[in-house]
Amino acid sequence: MMRHVLAGLAMVLVAGLHAQAAAQTTPGTIPTMADPFAATRSTDQARLLSERNAALLISGPVDPETYVLGPGDLVGLELTGVYSLTGEDVVGADGSVTFPQLGTFWFGDRTLAEARKMVRDRGRSLLRKAEPELVLKSTRTFKVHVTGTVAHPGSEAATPLTRVSEVIQESGGFLPASNLREVRITHRDSTTTSADLLEFLYTGGVSKNPLMRDGDVINVRPRTDEIYVAGAVLHAGRFDYVAGDELGALLKLIELHPRADTSRAIVQRFRNNVKWDTLTVELEPILSGVTQMPLKAGDRVLIRSVGEWRMGSMADVRGAVAFPGPIPVERGSINVAQAIQLAGGMLPDALPERIVLGKPFIPDSTRITDPLGNKNYMNALSTQGMHERIVDLTKGSGPLVEPDDIITVPQKEAWVQVLGQVVNPGFYPYYPKWTPRNYITAAGGYSHNAHKSMTQLSRGRFGDVGYAKDYDTVAPGDVLYVPEKNVQGFWSTVRDIIVVSGQAAALILVVRDITR
DSSP states (O other): OHHHHHHHHHHHHHHHHHHHHHHTSOTTSOOOOOOTTHHHHHHHHHHHHHHHHHHHTTSOSOOTTTOBOOTTOEEEEEEEESSOEEEEEEOOTTSEEEETTTEEEEOTTOBHHHHHHHHHHHHHHHSTTEEEEEEEEEOOOEEEEEEESBSSOEEEEEOTTOBHHHHHHHTTOBOTTBOSSOEEEEOTTSOEEEEOOHHHHHHOOOTTSOBOOTTOEEEEOBOOOEEEEEESBSSOEEEEOOTTOBHHHHHHHHOBOTTBOOSEEEEEEESSSSOEEEEEEEOHHHHTTSSOOBOOTTOEEEEOBOOHHHHOEEEEEEESBSSOEEEEEOTTSOBHHHHHHHTTOBOTTBOGGGEEEEEEOOTTOOOOSOGGGSSOHHHHHTTSSEEEEEEOGGGOOOSBOOTTOEEEEOBOOSEEEEEESBSSOEEEEOOTTOOHHHHHHHTTSBOTTBOGGGOEEESSTTSOEEEGGGOSSOOTTOEEEEOBSSOOOHHHHHHHHHHHHHHHTSOOOOOOOTTO
8 A cells, every 4th residue: 555655656746847847848949957147147248238338428529530421421611711611511322512612522431531631632722722621510320230139139220420339239238148249240332340349348448349330230149159267357257259269368358356366377178078178378478468378169267366375364253352353364374362362352251162163164065954854953053154163262272263264252151052852942041050951851851752862962052062961061052952763754754755856856766665
């Protein structure tokens, strides 16, 4: 009978997992993992695009060397000298402009500087002692078309002063899958220009953010290849790869952090889908431009930071000290007692036997996320947040303090906490001569399912844990914990299987022949 129950439970759970997967997958497609950086990258790009484009609005007057005249521009003629005359005309559809004093000019596809030279040369040849000048009074407006991976493809209004980035913003901006570095612009004469907007977004430079021409078609391509940069840089993350990318130029663009190690970098280069080479690259000649390091699609670059022993760092002293807060620490230089002295020393009500020295988690360490479900509640508590140990300063100066350590100096506490399988768990006043048994009695005694022989005592919430039977007395702030007996029953095992299976997105159900 029990075998059938377990088999039925397995079928229900498997069906549920399949249904969940089907609900998240479009028929006919292969499920893919979501890009965890996509939302952040898209938000940052939109913000940078808006900020940089706003700066273009106050970028100054028209550059005569780059501004190309076309149909719709309003130009004026000003003559000074013996004769003082003015006139104006709109550049026609054929590129012509006529001034009665000087005749007709053909300004189509001429820069403003070229057109000015044409006017000066003719004016000086026709009118003695005259100084003619051509001025641009107002710019024309025309349509350009935006295609590809933008929020709202379509036509947008532009002027000869409008740059590619501004048109893309008007089209709703980039999408998470957009390629910022290979934006293609096709002109009316079928020639093409490319825009690389990464430099514009990070530095505001417009050298690769071209101006628009009449009838341009902008195509924002989807991302295909990437480079990853991590570590001590101001703009870490994923970047579109463009053929010809070079490490020095990229690092100058995304900017090294002031604490970056400029002597060397690590480049992880993939040879195929499963193998890669780890290269150590000398950075100084690359950053100075003496040598170059060509990049390849898929490269992962790690820029290390200089060691804390070079930069110096801080530790934090908390609790019953004169001046709680950060203190300067160099690795291997001071111990716990000296660190506390730097914070002004302990207050009169401090408890020197219970100093808590906390160290941040090592990245690959294992944490117990559910202390209530752990067999040893005290040990589980001691694994939360940081690796912590109790230092008794009455028996020495304690270990060396490292940067980012947290030292907590507790105050003397007039209570003891009783937890677990007792009738009335809670806090109880401290009495100097009371034993663990006295506190269990004060808490109403053991409950019916208490594991009496396994009662544990912790020297504070993060103190050393031992069995209560090994202690004759209890100190202020101690915690007594009475575990439950036989907590891993049949249904607890089934529950654990379900939880683990759901987290792993796969179900492994072991059916035992429990009827034997």
